[in-house]
Amino acid sequence: MNYEDIDITNNEAIHNFEFVVDGHRSFIDYKTKGDKIYLLHTEVPAELEERGIAGVMVEKAFKYIEEKGLKLVPLCSYVQSYLKRNPGWDRILALHGNI
Structure with a gap:
């Protein structure tokens, strides 16, 4: 399935990027x-696992x-592994940062 036509939403009130597929909410905390953004945790509900949603x-x-x-x-282990597989995104990395 192609998810390109589904937009990600920045829910600033709860500090989540949200991605809703088939009525199920995935998110990145x-x-x-x-000017730094710390990605802390990526979560995809069981109903959407194995469909490439996290990527x-x-x-x-x-x-x-x-x-x-x-x-x-x-800071999220999934985001770190995604960066290893897609090194072109290194261009948006902060050189270093502390919370």
Whole structure:
């Protein structure tokens, strides 16, 4: 299935990037400080597992981060592994950052 036509939503009130597929909410929990955004945790419900949702959601979050001119601090293990598989996104990484 193609998820390109589904937008990611930045729910600033609860610091989540949200991605809803078939009525199920996946999310990336984050924290911001200055121009840095810390991706803390990625979660996909059991109903959506094994469908590539996490990767699509991370890619969309990276595009949002780049468009907003933010710098990424990847604290989530899934986000870190995604970066290893997609090194082109290193361009949005913060050199270093502390919460």
